Amino acid sequence: MASKMTTSFATLIVWLLASQVFFDLAGAAGECGKTPIQSAAANLSPCLAAGGNAMAKVPPTCCTKVNALIKTAPRCLCAVLLSPTAKQAGIKPGIAITIPKRCNIKNRPVGKKCGRYTVP
Template sequence: MKGCLVCVFVFLVASRAFFEEVGAAGECGKTPIRSAATSLSPCLSSARNVRAKVPPTCCTKVGALISTAPKCLCAVLLSPLAKQAGINPAIAITIPKRCKIKNRRAGKKCGRYVVP
């Protein structure tokens, strides 16, 4: 009987933690990372090629993301979605500088990369 009660208790605690984690905000706030990544689609060519011109729409989206959820950009760049899209994180991390965004997190680490 005690063993059964312990199992039920452990299950309830584990399921509550699971549901709290699902409802919690991540690096991108309540926005799913897939949506954040999709919003950055104007940046695709610039995230693959350092010589590609960064479109103004990309700069606008990146600037907005940095001001609302600065850690989200890093999370998107290091996500499996970015890898599937052919994004090179070492190049993509330079986009805020190439856009001349002043409030970027220069000097901060994003995985193994440092924001220029």
């Protein structure tokens, strides 16, 4: 009887620890805080053409959104540009990383690395 009780107690402890790890991971903030990268990428949809073509004019709405993202979560911009979602949308990271410069954003993270790319 004691052995069965000990096994049940050990199982309960393992379950509690595992569930705590699960809840910690589920509530963890990533590069974009608690915003999923797909949502952050969707927010930058005005930048689609400029992110795939270096000659495309960057729309003012794109510049506004990129500037806001750089101020609040600069790592998020890099995470979005390197995400599978962005690649599926036709974004080329080497071109997209130039958007802050093309928008004339003064406080952009010049010289910072974004994957294998450096912010101009």
